[in-house]
Amino acid sequence: MNLTANRAGHFGLLALLAGFTLWFTASAWEADATLVNMILIGPVAFLALGLIAAIGIGLLLNPERDAEPAEPAETDTFRERWGVAIGCLALALYVLSLETIGFDVAGVIFCAACMVLMGRRNWLVIAAYSLFVGLAPVWILEGPMGIPVHTLILE
Amino acid sequence: MLDLAAIWDAFGMLFAMPMAWVVVPLGLLIGLVFGAVPGLSVPIAMAVFLPMTLYMEFTEAILFLTAIFTGGGFGGSIPAILMNVPGTSAAIATCFDGHPMVRRGEHNRALGLALGASTVGTAVGYLLLFLVLEPISGFVLRLGPSELFLVAVIGLLLIGLMTDGRFARAVVAGCIGVLLSLIGMSSAGIERGTFGSIYLLDGIDANAAIIGIFAASELFRLVKHDYLVEAQDKRSVSIREIARGFADIRHNLPTLGRGSLLGAGLGVIPGIGSSIANLVSYTITKQLSKEPESFGKGNPNGVVAAESANSSSEGGSMVGLLALGIPSSAATAIMLSAFSMHNITGGPRFISDQKDVVYAIIAGNLIQAVMLGIIGLLFIRMIVYLVRVPLSYLLPPIVICTVLGSYALTSSLSGPVTLVAFSFLGVVLKRYNYSVVATVIGLLLGLMMEGNLVRTWQLGGSSLSPMFTRPVSLVLIALIVASVALALWVTARRKSSQPFRQTGEPHRGDA
Incomplete structure (x- = not known):
C-alpha cells in the first residue's frame, strides 16, 4: 500500500x-x-x-488516489511552509489566553506575533499598530456594544 | 390584487416622512459595515440598533431595520469577494467566482457586478412582494413539515452538485454537519453529545462555527501571501471599473432574472430561504451554462447568480413577516420585535387593515434598493483600497474581530472555542476536498430537519406517510431523485473525462 x-x-x-x-x-x-x-x-x-x-x-x-496534496506545498520560505500550522497554533493560543491575560493584552500580543510571522520588522510600527488593533475592538465591545469582557489594561 | 388607492396613499405617506430618508441611508451604511466585517452580522446590527426604533414612527422603524437588512445583504459579499470569506451565510456562493476574479486583478469589476446584482435583486424581490404578497402567503401556509424537511434535503444535495465529482465526500461532510447541529438538548429535552457541559446544552453555535470553518480557515491560507492581489500592477482602484462592473449586469440579464426569481421564491420558505437561495441559483446557472467548467474560476455569471438570489430573498422573507406574522430568519424575527414594540401584529389582518402601511414599507424598500446602488458604490470605492494594504496589517484585525464577534454572539468563551475548533476542521476538510459548504448547510438546517421529520411522523400517526401522499412532497421527492441522479452523472462524467487525475484539483465551488 x-x-x-x-x-x-x-x-x-x-x-x-x-x-x-x-x-x-x-x-x-x-x-x-x-x-x-x-x-x-x-x-x-x-x-x-x-x-x-x-x-x-x-x-x-487505488494506491495513487490522494497520494499528494491537491495544492502542492509551497516550500520557498518558512512562512509558506509553516504559515498555516503556526496560524492555527497562534489562534488557539490567542483564544485560550483571552480569559487569562485579558482580551486587550491577548489581542495586542496576537497582532504583534502575526505581523512578525508575516515579515514585519519595524518594531515601532508593530508596537503602535498592535496597541491600536488589540485595544480598539475590545473597547468597542465593552463600550458601545455593552458586552462585558475580562481586560487587564482597559477599564 | 393590487389596491391602487392604497398604493397612492403609501407614496403620500412615504414622502410625508422626511425622517425616513435620514434613517434609511444610515441603516444602509450600518448594514454595509456589519455585513462586511466577518464575525459581525445583520442580526447583530439589527439587535444593537433595535432600541433606537422606539423613538421612530412604525414605518420609519421598519424602513430603518430593512435598510440594515439590505445593506448587510450586500455587505456580506465584500469580504466574500476580496478575501474568500463570506460575511454572511447568504454570501457563500459569492466566494466561488468572486474571489478568483480578485486573484486575477478584477476586484473593481467583481464588486461592481455584485453591487449591481444586489441592487436589482433587492428591487425585484420587493416588486414581487408588491404583486404577489397575498397569493404567496396562502401557498406558504400550505407547506407542511414534510415539505420543509424535503426542501432542506434538496439544499444539502445541491452542494453535491457543485463539487464536480466529489459527491460522496460532499454528502459525508453534509451528514457530519447535520450530526453536529444535533448536539445539545433536543426539543423533547434529551441531552445528546454534550459531555455534561452547560455550554453545549443549546448546541453548537452555528454562527461561530461558520465563522471558524469559513473565515478562520481561509485566513490561515492568506498567511502565505503578502497582498490580496499578488501582482502589483493589478492592485488598481478605479471607480470607473467599479461602475463598469455595475453596468455589466446588462450582459447577464438571464442569470440576473433567474437568480432574482429563485431568491424571492426560496426566501419565502421559513428558516431556509437566504441560506440556500444563493447556492441553488449558482448551481442552476452553472448547470445551464455552456461553459460549466469556467465556474469556480472567476465567471462573472457566478457572482451575479449568487448575489441576485441572496438579495431578492430578502423580499421573499418579508412575506412571512407581513402576511403571516411569522419570521423566517433571525433578521425578520428582530423586525417582529419592532412590530410588537409598536403594538402591531403582522398577519392577514394587518395587510387588510393597514394596506397603505404595508405598501409604504414595500415602496420604501424599492427606493432603498436605488439608494443601495449609490451608497454601495461610494462604500466600495473606499473599501476596495484593501487590495493595497499588506496582509500583515489586514489579517490581525480581521482575526481579532472574528474572535470578538463570536464572543459577542455567545457572551462566553464557547463562541471563540467553537470558532477555533471549526477553523481546524475547515483546514482539514478543505485539504482533502470535503465540501465545507455542505458541513455548514448541514449545521444550519439539521435541527430544523429533525423537528420537521418528527412532526411529519406525529402527523402521520407514527408513520412518514404524509411525505409520500402530499402532492408537493411528491414533487420534492422527484427533485431529490433527480438531484442525486444528476450528481452521480456529473461524477461519472468527471471520472471518464479525466482518468489521469489522481488527486483532483480543489474546486472553488467546494470552498
Whole structure:
C-alpha cells in the first residue's frame, strides 16, 4: 500500500469522522433509544458511515488516489511552509489566553506575533499598530456594544 | 390584487416622512459595515440598533431595520469577494467566482457586478412582494413539515452538485454537519453529545462555527501571501471599473432574472430561504451554462447568480413577516420585535387593515434598493483600497474581530472555542476536498430537519406517510431523485473525462 503522508492524513480524517459519528450516535442512543430521538440521527449516521467506509475502501484499492496534496506545498520560505500550522497554533493560543491575560493584552500580543510571522520588522510600527488593533475592538465591545469582557489594561 | 388607492396613499405617506430618508441611508451604511466585517452580522446590527426604533414612527422603524437588512445583504459579499470569506451565510456562493476574479486583478469589476446584482435583486424581490404578497402567503401556509424537511434535503444535495465529482465526500461532510447541529438538548429535552457541559446544552453555535470553518480557515491560507492581489500592477482602484462592473449586469440579464426569481421564491420558505437561495441559483446557472467548467474560476455569471438570489430573498422573507406574522430568519424575527414594540401584529389582518402601511414599507424598500446602488458604490470605492494594504496589517484585525464577534454572539468563551475548533476542521476538510459548504448547510438546517421529520411522523400517526401522499412532497421527492441522479452523472462524467487525475484539483465551488 502506498502510504504517503497525505494519504495517511486522509485515513486519519476518515477515522476521525467515523469516530465522531459512532460516538454521537451511541450518546444519543444511550440518552433515549426511542424512534423519535433517533429518527434523523440513525439514518444520517448510517449513511455517513457507509460513505466513509466506501471512500476508505476506494483509497485502499487505488494506491495513487490522494497520494499528494491537491495544492502542492509551497516550500520557498518558512512562512509558506509553516504559515498555516503556526496560524492555527497562534489562534488557539490567542483564544485560550483571552480569559487569562485579558482580551486587550491577548489581542495586542496576537497582532504583534502575526505581523512578525508575516515579515514585519519595524518594531515601532508593530508596537503602535498592535496597541491600536488589540485595544480598539475590545473597547468597542465593552463600550458601545455593552458586552462585558475580562481586560487587564482597559477599564 | 393590487389596491391602487392604497398604493397612492403609501407614496403620500412615504414622502410625508422626511425622517425616513435620514434613517434609511444610515441603516444602509450600518448594514454595509456589519455585513462586511466577518464575525459581525445583520442580526447583530439589527439587535444593537433595535432600541433606537422606539423613538421612530412604525414605518420609519421598519424602513430603518430593512435598510440594515439590505445593506448587510450586500455587505456580506465584500469580504466574500476580496478575501474568500463570506460575511454572511447568504454570501457563500459569492466566494466561488468572486474571489478568483480578485486573484486575477478584477476586484473593481467583481464588486461592481455584485453591487449591481444586489441592487436589482433587492428591487425585484420587493416588486414581487408588491404583486404577489397575498397569493404567496396562502401557498406558504400550505407547506407542511414534510415539505420543509424535503426542501432542506434538496439544499444539502445541491452542494453535491457543485463539487464536480466529489459527491460522496460532499454528502459525508453534509451528514457530519447535520450530526453536529444535533448536539445539545433536543426539543423533547434529551441531552445528546454534550459531555455534561452547560455550554453545549443549546448546541453548537452555528454562527461561530461558520465563522471558524469559513473565515478562520481561509485566513490561515492568506498567511502565505503578502497582498490580496499578488501582482502589483493589478492592485488598481478605479471607480470607473467599479461602475463598469455595475453596468455589466446588462450582459447577464438571464442569470440576473433567474437568480432574482429563485431568491424571492426560496426566501419565502421559513428558516431556509437566504441560506440556500444563493447556492441553488449558482448551481442552476452553472448547470445551464455552456461553459460549466469556467465556474469556480472567476465567471462573472457566478457572482451575479449568487448575489441576485441572496438579495431578492430578502423580499421573499418579508412575506412571512407581513402576511403571516411569522419570521423566517433571525433578521425578520428582530423586525417582529419592532412590530410588537409598536403594538402591531403582522398577519392577514394587518395587510387588510393597514394596506397603505404595508405598501409604504414595500415602496420604501424599492427606493432603498436605488439608494443601495449609490451608497454601495461610494462604500466600495473606499473599501476596495484593501487590495493595497499588506496582509500583515489586514489579517490581525480581521482575526481579532472574528474572535470578538463570536464572543459577542455567545457572551462566553464557547463562541471563540467553537470558532477555533471549526477553523481546524475547515483546514482539514478543505485539504482533502470535503465540501465545507455542505458541513455548514448541514449545521444550519439539521435541527430544523429533525423537528420537521418528527412532526411529519406525529402527523402521520407514527408513520412518514404524509411525505409520500402530499402532492408537493411528491414533487420534492422527484427533485431529490433527480438531484442525486444528476450528481452521480456529473461524477461519472468527471471520472471518464479525466482518468489521469489522481488527486483532483480543489474546486472553488467546494470552498
